Amino acid sequence: MEYCFSSPEEEVRTLPRKLPRTGRELEPPRELRPTTRELPPTTRELPPTTRELPPTTRELPPTHYIFKIESFSNILTIFPEDKEAKYDSDVFESGGYKWRLSFYPNGRKECNGQEHISLYLAIAETDSLPLGWKVNAICRLFVLDQIRGEYLTLQDANSKVRLFHAMKTEWGFSQFLSLDTFRDPSNGYLVNDSCVLGAEVFVTNYTGKGECLSILSFPITGIRTWTYSKFSTINNEYLTLEFIIGARKWELKLYPRAVSNQDGKVYFRLFLSLGDWEVAPPKGKLYAKYTLRVKDQRSQGKHAELTDYNWFSNSVRGYDYPKFLLQSELKDTSRGFLLNDNLIVEAEIEIISTVKNFIEKK
Numbered sequence: 191m192e193y194c195f196s197s198p199e200e201e202v203r204t205l206p207r208k209l210p211r212t213g214r215e216l217e218p219p220r221e222l223r224p225t226t227r228e229l230p231p232t233t234r235e236l237p238p239t240t241r242e243l244p245p246t247t248r249e250l251p252p253t254h255y256i257f258k259i260e261s262f263s264n265i266l267t268i269f270p271e272d273k274e275a276k277y278d279s280d281v282f283e284s285g286g287y288k289w290r291l292s293f294y295p296n297g298r299k300e301c302n303g304q305e306h307i308s309l310y311l312a313i314a315e316t317d318s319l320p321l322g323w324k325v326n327a328i329c330r331l332f333v334l335d336q337i338r339g340e341y342l343t344l345q346d347a348n349s350k351v352r353l354f355h356a357m358k359t360e361w362g363f364s365q366f367l368s369l370d371t372f373r374d375p376s377n378g379y380l381v382n383d384s385c386v387l388g389a390e391v392f393v394t395n396y397t398g399k400g401e402c403l404s405i406l407s408f409p410i411t412g413i414r415t416w417t418y419s420k421f422s423t424i425n426n427e428y429l430t431l432e433f434i435i436g437a438r439k440w441e442l443k444l445y446p447r448a449v450s451n452q453d454g455k456v457y458f459r460l461f462l463s464l465g466d467w468e469v470a471p472p473k474g475k476l477y478a479k480y481t482l483r484v485k486d487q488r489s490q491g492k493h494a495e496l497t498d499y500n501w502f503s504n505s506v507r508g509y510d511y512p513k514f515l516l517q518s519e520l521k522d523t524s525r526g527f528l529l530n531d532n533l534i535v536e537a538e539i540e541i542i543s544t545v546k547n548f549i550e551k552k
Contacts, residue, residue, distance in 0.1 A: 252388030285393025303364030310362030334386035337378030410436035439466035463508025475503035488526035
């Protein structure tokens with residue numbers, strides 16, 4: 191089954207109300223009485239079939255296919271008199287599907303296209319598609335104004351997405367342009383007996399992929415503490431501390447002696463990250479508040495700490511604090527960071543929000 195649309199506004203057009211029979215002809219209200227005026231020389235009259243929803247124009251050619259016709263006045267002579275004149279273009283591809291244009295130079299009669307040219311976009315080679323196939327697409331049809339170098343663009347109101355399936359394999363307009371408008375030399379659609387048509391078709395593929403953001407009513411919290419004895423004898427570039435909070439694997443890297451590229455000073459550096467992105471099943475990103483600290487081990491000592499809020503994801507797995515604590519402050523005997531050469535480090539995590547990825551079945 192095929193559906194015929196005369197013009198872009200046909201689906202939204204409402205029928206006029208019938209006036210009661212009064213035996214006399216009603217005059218229009220004074221403020222609505224028809225008037226006539228001359229159009230400015232540079233203003234073209236819009237095609238009669240698209241006045242309610244004016245088409246747009248653009249200089250950019252159609253993205254997917256251009257169909258040029260030369261010797262238009264002779265095109266009807268190549269078709270048998272007992273058959274409706276119709277030309278199907280070659281197949282072109284867009285969105286992973288095959289398409290073609292169907293052009294009726296003298297109008298598609300069965301769809302009230304008399305005295306017009308009719309143009310349709312049809313999905314092709316559907317025998318290769320799976321049973322029950324459906325294709326959603328946004329479609330546009332074009333005709334070139336060869337005088338002004340602009341393409342007149344016709345499409346559904348509000349760029350409606352069209353559904354193509356086995357019972358509906360084409361879309362277009364039986365009254366694409368009236369023959370009078372099309373042949374009028376001042377409009378530029380037919381110049382030197384040639385014209386240029388075109389099409390765009392953008393397939394919208396539903397992947398089913400998405401994500402669900404959850405703000406936790408009760409944040410997931412945890413604290414981990416590590417004690418390093420004889421800290422001054424550690425020669426490693428860094429130490430990796432692994433721990434689990436909220437069923438997620440975290441890593442805290444300690445750099446005992448990190449030289450800054452900015453000021454050349456030596457710092458105690460920390461880097462906090464999530465380290466389970468390659469572990470199945472796939473993990474979603476999360477938002478957390480966290481506090482990293484080096485404890486002052488004196489009674490009522492003042493810890494060196496920072497608190498931050500961040501998203502952790504597969505693309506941003508961790509956060510670096512290259513100047514967490516100056517090495518000179520760490521070794522300062524007036525502070526209690528290294529008491530008897532013991533260092534105590536803590537990480538406190540509060541997971542505030544989580545994101546779960548999903549794939550819905552089509």
